[in-house]
Amino acid sequence: MSNNNDIRSAGLKVTHARKRILEVLETGNESHLSADDINRILIKNNDEVGVATVYRVLNQFVDAGICIKHNFDSGQAVFELTPDHHHDHMVCMKTGNVIEFEDEVIEKRQEELAKKNGYRIVDHSLVLFVEPIED
Amino acid sequence: MSNNNDIRSAGLKVTHARKRILEVLETGNESHLSADDINRILIKNNDEVGVATVYRVLNQFVDAGICIKHNFDSGQAVFELTPDHHHDHMVCMKTGNVIEFEDEVIEKRQEELAKKNGYRIVDHSLVLFVEPIED
DNA sequence: CTCAGTGCAAACTATTTGCAGATTT
DNA sequence: AAATCTGCAAATAGTTTGCACTGAG
Secondary structure (H helix, E strand, O other): OHHHHHHHHOOOOOOHHHHHHHHHHHHOOOOOEEHHHHHHHHHHOOOOOOHHHHHHHHHHHHHHOOEEEEOOOOOOOEEEEOOOOOOEEEEEOOOOOEEEEOOHHHHHHHHHHHHHOOEEEEEEEEEEEEEEOOO | OHHHHHHHHOOOOOOHHHHHHHHHHHHOOOOOEEHHHHHHHHHHOOOOOOHHHHHHHHHHHHHHOOEEEEOOOOOOOEEEEOOOOOOEEEEEOOOOOEEEEOOHHHHHHHHHHHHHOOEEEEEEEEEEEEEEOOO
């Protein structure tokens, strides 16, 4: 029931819709889901709550820090549970596969570059669009 | 008249709309413009061509490699002339200011990470969302 | 019981497309 | 003249919002 605590401690009521959406985020094999993906999964599970609610809840989750939102590229935003440690993404253009990675060197370098310009990093987004080497 | 050649060599006819849009991209003090920004500027210049045309032409320019499109963040995509050498972006959350930067170390690191995973980088996007240090 | 949450449908924003008339080559 | 291009308005995709009803605390 750790889920429910996450929801509760965000000052949100523990409702059916929120529990189910959080479950989908926790359970899926694919950890980067669009609002529509989530809606579709809920329908398949006979737990439909409507797109409006999915969007509303996801945004509340983002505000609460429960999940984060990525605007990788084309069209839809995707959401993932806030990871324990930060990571970046590689998106395969062939398969759509998303690979997570982290790299100390890049992270540190970014901080330095921001500071050099008089800024502090609030957030950042690094996405590599890649293709399998053999093509 | 190098503009016109850019357009022509992309296999596109050199039309009023295309010339004006290319001019705006070349001239503006702000080099990262949304379709709407461009439309607004064209209206101000009494060169309105309509949003549909702006979008269509921008997409053709992107396909032709004349400009590139960024999905920085919220809402609208922004376009800039294809730069001579690649660079990444820092977006100030306070002022909306866009700072360009480049860093060899990060670039090299990205290649290595992709290769390590069996991929080749087709493209990448690195955006730092920053705030001025004093707040 | 009260206030937050839901779900529908309608609204909105960014972008694309069909089509008839205008332009470029 | 032929083929491409334009610009309007209508269509589409993704997301948000108003509102009357429902459900959590």
